[in-house]
Amino acid sequence: MDLEKFTKFLIQQAKENASSDIHILPTKERYNIYFRMSGKLDRKYKLTTENGMRLIQYLKYLANMDVGDHRKSQGGSLVYQLTETLEQDLRLSTIANYHGQESLVIRILESQEQILLEEHTYLSEELSKIKKLVEFKSGLILFSGPVNSGKTTTIYQLIRERQKKTDLQVITIEDPVEIEEESFFQIQVNEESGNSYEESLKASLRHHPDLVVVGEIRDEETARMAVRGALTGHLILASVHAKNAEGVMSRMMELGISQELLKQTLIGIIFQKLLPIYCELCKGDCIGYCIHNGRNGKRFSLYDLIENEQIQRLTTDNLHASAKNRNRNFNHLLKKVYSYGFITEHTHNQYIIP
Numbered sequence: 353m354d355l356e357k358f359t360k361f362l363i364q365q366a367k368e369n370a371s372s373d374i375h376i377l378p379t380k381e382r383y384n385i386y387f388r389m390s391g392k393l394d395r396k397y398k399l400t401t402e403n404g405m406r407l408i409q410y411l412k413y414l415a416n417m418d419v420g421d422h423r424k425s426q427g428g429s430l431v432y433q434l435t436e437t438l439e440q441d442l443r444l445s446t447i448a449n450y451h452g453q454e455s456l457v458i459r460i461l462e463s464q465e466q467i468l469l470e471e472h473t474y475l476s477e478e479l480s481k482i483k484k485l486v487e488f489k490s491g492l493i494l495f496s497g498p499v500n501s502g503k504t505t506t507i508y509q510l511i512r513e514r515q516k517k518t519d520l521q522v523i524t525i526e527d528p529v530e531i532e533e534e535s536f537f538q539i540q541v542n543e544e545s546g547n548s549y550e551e552s553l554k555a556s557l558r559h560h561p562d563l564v565v566v567g568e569i570r571d572e573e574t575a576r577m578a579v580r581g582a583l584t585g586h587l588i589l590a591s592v593h594a595k596n597a598e599g600v601m602s603r604m605m606e607l608g609i610s611q612e613l614l615k616q617t618l619i620g621i622i623f624q625k626l627l628p629i630y631c632e633l634c635k636g637d638c639i640g641y642c643i644h645n646g647r648n649g650k651r652f653s654l655y656d657l658i659e660n661e662q663i664q665r666l667t668t669d670n671l672h673a674s675a676k677n678r679n680r681n682f683n684h685l686l687k688k689v690y691s692y693g694f695i696t697e698h699t700h701n702q703y704i705i706p
């Protein structure tokens with residue numbers, strides 16, 4: 353097997369199939385290669401164990417990872433030259449199973465590719481309100497949604513569009529930086545060298561930027577710093593892990609931010625998921641190589657938004673009831689897009705928030 357040729361073939365195929373990542377996974381007898389397309393894994397190729405190991409070794413070498421170590425999980429990145437003019441950003445990560453067999457996942461980053469949010473959402477009402485939030489001079493906007501739900505794409509595109517109207521100094525703090533954007537000052541979090549979220553955010557605020565993006569609020573210090581940033585005249589856009597929009601409030605309170613402070617700073621909560629679109633040609637979810645919806649049109653965003661005046665009415669006691677009964681909450685909107693025929697019944701049932 354020609355490793356160089358096969359690698360190029362693999363990345364080209366993955367891109368043509370609109371896959372978000374390539375999984376090279378060992379079994380007892382061989383290696384299987386899967387593409388993740390529209391959120392689902394699809395087995396594409398089989399390799400002998402020897403070729404699978406050689407391929408992983410080769411890719412680790414390209415990404416400057418430690419090729420001598422097969423047991424420790426490692427991460428790496430690589431700009432792959434597909435053609436003379438076309439580069440592809442890749443993120444690699446390995447782990448080993450208890451037999452000591454390595455697996456590799458390659459994430460295909462959507463570098464520079466700008467999408468128009470309007471053309472990639474099922475319902476535009478929430479999106480137009482979200483766009484207005486980004487016009488504020490200061491405050492905290494919190495985003496939530498599962499991994500790969502398009503949060504970073506949404507945040508980046510919202511800021512780019514606002515930057516078209518006014519020049520803004522934008523600092524992003526992320527782990528890792530997923531999309532390269534020249535007009536932002538992008539900081540990569542690196543706990544080992546002391547560049548934690550907290551430290552990076554503290555340093556960023558001293559630079560008096562207009563807008564700061566915090567890749568993830570996952571500890572009390574970062575939460576406090578984000579709130580302080582919003583109070584001192586910055587617009588802060590940050591992601592928080594939660595199961596629904598109301599859960600973002602409870603998560604911030606768990607991280608030690610009082611409800612009072614949240615009400616003073618929080619101007620919006622956005623919860624989003626990417627749902628596979630129903631395609632008439634495919635008679636179901638639109639699959640990777642179908643030309644009907646284009647490479648970036650296989651999944652659309654569904655946004656749930658809690659605006660400031662609704663936030664003011666939220667209390668610790670009514671959070672749960674609000675998640676259930678609020679008009680246009682995620683599940684209501686999901687039902688709506690299903691009834692419009694935009695998604696299949698299966699997708700509706702799969703994405704509903706229990």
Ligand SMILES: [Zn+2]
Pocket residue numbers: 631632633634637638639642643644645
């Ligand atoms: Zn299709």
